[in-house]
Amino acid sequence: MFIINCPYCGDRDQTEFSCHGEAHIPRPTNTATMTDEEWGDYVFFRSNPKGYHRERWLHDHGCRRWFNALRHTVTDEFVATYKVQDPRPQIPGDGDQS
Amino acid sequence: MSQSQRLSQGGMIDRSKPISFAFDGRQYTGYQGDTLASALLANGVRLMGRSFKYHRPRGAIAAGSEEPNALVQLETGAYTEPNTRATCIELYDGLVAKSQNRWPSLEFDIGAVNSLVARFLPAGFYYKTFMWPASMWMTYEKFIRKAAGLGVSPVEDDPDVYHGTYAHCDVLVIGGGPAGISAATAAAGSGARVMLLDEGSEYGGALLGTSDNAAAKSYIDSALGALGQSENVRLLSRTTATGYYDYNYITALEKVTDHLGPGNGGDAPRQRFWKIRAKQVVIAAGSIERPLIFADNDRPGMMLANAVGVYINRYGVLPGNDVVVFTNNDSAYQVALDASAAGATVTVVDTRRNVSADLKSKLEQNNIRLFEGHAISSVQGGKGVESVRIMELSADGESLQGQAWEIVCTCVATSGGWTPSCHMFSQSGGKLKYEESIAGFIPDSSRAKNSCPNVSAGSCNGVFTTQECIAQGVEAGISAAGAAGRSGSVPSVDTFAVNEIPQGAIAPLWLVPTVHPVGEGKAKHFHDFQNDVTAADIHLAAREGFVSVEHLKRYTTTGMATDQGKTSNLNALAIMANIQGVSIPEVGTTTFRPPYTPLTLGAVGGQESRELFIQERKTPMHEHHVASGAVFEDVGDWKRPWYLPKEGEDMHAAVQRETLAVRESVGMLDASTLGKIDIQGKDAVKLLEMVYTNNWQKLAIGSCRYGLMLNEHGMIFDDGVTTRLGENHYHMTTTTGGAARVMNWLEEWLQTEWPEWEVYCTSVTEQWAVLAINGPKARDLLRDLTDIDVSKDAFPFMTMREGTVADVPARVYRISFTGELSYEINVPARYGKHLIEALTEAGKKYDLVPYGTETMHVLRAEKGFIIVGQDTDGTVTPHDMDMDWIVSKTKEEYLGNRAQARVDTRREKRPQLIGLLTEDPTVVLPEGAHIVAEVLDKPPMPTIGHVTSSYMSPNAGRSIALALLQDGINRKGETVSLSMMDGTVHKAKVTDTVFVDKEGVRVRG
């Protein structure tokens, strides 16, 4: 059971939150010209890494804000939580991830 | 024979308080402070149960929660609890317990025949025998359940109540022995908020089992007294840490009133489930002694050496008058001395040949015989040990030699060394390391999980003297407090020493040989008592290739019983290592899993049972519905009136009456549960344009519009009416069940994708109490109560007007889910009760009929209005619903737009919504019935669709149905077949979806 640092409310119990999958999947702006494959990739396909993962969380029972988290899917360590508009934090030990 | 084994003095029991109890129908007497096991032993009862698989006679081997054998069925009726460890049951007056897994009696057990066919019940037996054919499993299962099993679950409702609670602290200390007490003292002294848990009724841990426990008790009482003074300390005895989860989330079970006996707890809960969040954890969980594994080492009277010491010193019980101590390390020598001091004739059999002169002289002084380099080769006695034979071990320990000596004894105290309790550390994600000097695994603090900061102290960390444990505890307490940000003045903590002999130099002998090779001969070498697993089973598993430790565990079931292998796991690993010729750490350990000891599911649920299991949400009109005799339906979490029967009416009659009344006079429905969202901001219309399929730019202020929401797969996921209240101000409604989902949908897009848009969404679901009045007389009824001009021209269909209704402020929406002239009257919730009472009164002259959700469903189906989640299932598009009319052809973009053009959403023969009229108008098709392409003699038949909604419609004068049918829109006019479960086939005509008022005149009336 995690403790999650809501960027607005601070450390809270995981049961106040819900996870909404991979973060940083922008909605395409050229939907009319996309192929079915490209559209399917946007709608259905997500990375499922064993390791660091940027994901979207909602503070359901708190401030009801969406925010992003960088979490390790094996150790469940939260490296950082950050507001949607914030720059992406570095993945530990990886100089070239933005 | 009364308490024949009770010593005349000593122990921490209260001899002034005798307690009577019953075991297997016989009455016995014990004392306050006894456990069931100690009281039985005091009464000379060694045989306490039968084993799981072979039904072998068994007695208690331990004095604590690691006990694998002495499981009893505690109490009777609704209070009964199976598999309760007699060593943990505090004795109370009137206690009733039964032994388990025996029939007809413990002394004579027919199932023990399993023992005679033991060679047919080896490891993997279930897998090999019962896998095929699968259809026979049901037959086998009955046999297995009867032949091999534990206690019996109660069949009645649990009469007890439970409490669950969260708790927070800086430092949680798990275990109240010398290490834990000193850690708590040090941490509290540093200013930390501390919780100290111990599973026993008394703090002190191993100190309670020492011969000078009186002095220890005063040391403990003094320390606990000081801790109790601090308001930042919470002391929880009878509380077991059951699980250690991420981010230092620890669950613990407190047995609040179990020790008082069933029904004696008053208002207090039986048990309390603690959900603890600790900044730092000190694990001081102690260690568990291992049995030596030798031939027939499971006979009643065989005990762990320390347990013998505990029974003598803590409970004043001598488990046997003739005691053989069988050991491979020093610690059991203290037990030999204690037993001798208690009057027993004691013999020590040590597998080692290098026993220290000091120990030897102590034995000599007490006339205790010592056999060095010897081992027990066989055991005599069935229902209890009567004697053992010992032989000399070969130099390599692999065989026995020389002459066998027979020693008469009724108790064998064995020690194979001590296993640190690493369960909590391992559950926290930490890795263990093998420590050769103690022949056991200990926590590798360098490989703890970052998110679970903890420190282990005391014998769970591999130190075995009281003074070392106290020193480690102090250090751990101070460092944990410091890590939690509490670094007050470092307190001094008293130390304490007891009569004890530490484990010392241990000479592991993981499997004591016999004259036969392993697995041959009649004797059995048990390492896992509770699941009846023997060394021979491990050899078999190895021969069959199950060498991975996780495979070994599952194939042999080692460590998979309710004791989770507390006394058996390391022995099993070591035997496997020996077979493979590798080191123990190379074999590795299995994963330690919660719970540490079995716990009651009721406690995990805590107070969240019965009506608190799931919230029942109620509208402001709920009381009125109850008074009106409503039968309620669960819609999401809501209680909604389902139908409101009159005297003598069944559901069908009530619904038919209500449905007719709405179209003939006027009906009234509580629609307060619909989701409502207030949307404001200059970009509000942009949001609506994106989330709905239709156009919203031109909606006039005061007007309403129906909208359909799609997900990005292009599938319908909610619908509702949205009204423009003002410039940049809208009121959206959603389905009852979809309210939270839609709110999240809007917010997720706004916050993550379009944060620059100025739109503010606020849930106002409960702000408004809503009554929908439907029917030709609705206008007349409303006119009597409102200052709003309700004339047809002033208040047309699909508009909203503000004013008062029944003298309270109201928004009235002229929208309809029934196809009738309809108004949805919204008032602030505080006036909801007032509104329904006023309407009920005013409605009398219009024959106003309250109706429920079932009638609502019939009425809307008569009009072909869909219910999202009933007629849709997450796989249907607007086109599938024959609702192309609501999909904008001009908007450039909206959510779900692109998916409409996917190959699959455009393909032919997708299921489409159509109406069905059965050839026999009295037949109401079951919802879910399959439309088949071809009727065959028996299923399977090719399915081309299914019924989604089906009712008897009094207004259509016949049954009606909606269905999803492949290419349905093009099949209108065709006749299709529906095959029922019982083989009946119904024919039905495919129609459009509107069955009443096809022209839609009434709604605009």
Added chain:
Amino acid sequence: MDSPVIATPLSAVKIDTDGFTALELGHISKINLRGDFDSPAVVGALTTLLGMQTDLAPNTFVSNGAATLFWLGPDERLVYTDRDPDAIISQWRNHTGTGAVDVSDYSTVLRLSGQKVRDVIASGAPFDMHPDNFSAGQCVQTRFGNASILLSNHADTPVFQLQVRWSFAEYVFNYIERVVKYV
């Protein structure tokens, strides 16, 4: 017709036992305010309409007698007011161009007092209410059982207020009533 009677969900019940009382505060006018609380327009509106001089730190509330302002989120505040909410709402929207909604009836408020309050609420809420972590003037949106609540500390004696959605009120009350016996 008699003048309309105001009904609130918990008006008929209360708990008054040793160390714990719970009482519904009755109808309170409440407004949900939205906007950029750093912007001059919003700051000005707070001052003019509510007499609130400064903005709030997260998880705090402030009261000036006539109004109480709670932090709900970075762009969201909640006001309890003695005044006509409609007037404040329309002026707020005029002044700021941002959102304001009457949520008076969306939720109800229980006043909790007595020594057992923290233990009672800890039975259903995972938030640490120790005075070190939750002192007078602080508020927190968290979970109690399955209900979202707004809990505020009005005095460390303690006196808490618990706000809960109308439809969850009976559930929360029943929950409290059950656990009071256990703590």
